[in-house]
Amino acid sequence: xxxxxxxxxxxxxxxxxxxxxxxxxxxxxxxxxxxxxxxxxxxxxxxxxxxxxxxxxxxxxxxxxxxxxxxxxxxxxxxxxxxxxxxxxxxxxxxxxxxxxxxxxxxxxxxxxxxxxxxxxxxxxxxxxxxxxxxxxxxxxxxxxxxxxxxxxxxxxxxxxxxxxxxxxxxxxxxxxxxxxxxxxxxxxxxxxxxxxxxxxxxxxxxxxxxxxxxxxxxxxxxxxxxxxxxxxxxxxxxxxxxxxxxxxxxxx
Ligand SMILES: Nc1ncnc2c1ncn2[C@@H]1O[C@H](COP(=O)(O)OP(=O)(O)OP(=O)(O)O)[C@@H](O)[C@H]1O
Numbered sequence: 167x168x169x170x171x172x173x174x175x176x177x178x179x180x181x182x183x184x185x186x187x188x189x190x191x192x193x194x195x196x197x198x199x200x201x202x203x204x205x206x207x208x209x210x211x212x213x214x215x216x217x218x219x220x221x222x223x224x225x226x227x228x229x230x231x232x233x234x235x236x237x238x239x240x241x242x243x244x245x246x247x248x249x250x251x252x253x254x255x256x257x258x259x260x261x262x263x264x265x266x267x268x269x270x271x272x273x274x275x276x277x278x279x280x281x282x283x284x285x286x287x288x289x290x291x292x293x294x295x296x297x298x299x300x301x302x303x304x305x306x307x308x309x310x311x312x313x314x315x316x317x318x319x320x321x322x323x324x325x326x327x328x329x330x331x332x333x334x335x336x337x338x339x340x341x342x343x344x345x346x347x348x349x350x351x352x353x354x355x356x357x358x359x360x361x362x363x364x365x366x367x368x369x370x371x372x373x374x375x376x377x378x379x380x381x382x383x384x385x386x387x388x389x390x391x392x393x394x395x396x397x398x399x400x401x402x403x404x405x406x407x408x409x410x411x412x413x414x415x416x417x418x419x
Pocket of ligand 1: 182183188206207208209210211212213214215224225226227
């Protein structure tokens, strides 16, 4: 893997219009093809950091310091897949529109590429028909469409904002596996925001732990989880519920 950074976030500071600091002086860089995890409690500034990278801060928030430098384009997979889709537009048409505008191909080619993308993401034939709307898809299927929308932009960096939080655990696993194999195939780098340390450990080679808008600790994933230096990281690890029966089984051996 090349170590040349595709993204550099340097001393990024974001504030509300009320001047309250929401993200405070954070820095990290991302290498080509690398996966970096942002973890931390609710409200710690993870989503705002992703939005700053995308260049799409919400109303009422502004960048008051630092810089985001990137050599490649970014696309985002949002937490709520249904909310990210237009309920009144057929799924294939939504995707073909993005392909048409972002890849600058003909309408016919855009539709063909859209259908190929949906097939690659494992959407069944029956749901790739032109009269299928988001309401006819399950949550996991909607999230596959949202990932297809992001990939249609041919991003160098995929920004994932808790993309599996709204899904049940078996579907979570399938989506994570899909993202992993697409990353191997297409080579994009990834910033992955999650509350779920198990998902972060599976996907990300480095973790940044955020608390109240600041990075309290960062490091290589396994060593950070095995030897956390900051009590807040330890608290996050301790708050993961163990499976009691499996623990018991383990202690009997
Ligand atoms: N548009 C906004 N205007 C003012 N404050 C905001 C706005 N959006 C977010 N915030 C505040 O910024 C802080 C960080 O929010 P952010 O959404 O980045 O947290 P998060 O770590 O992603 O949380 P979660 O895991 O719950 O999604 C929070 O205190 C939030 O209330």
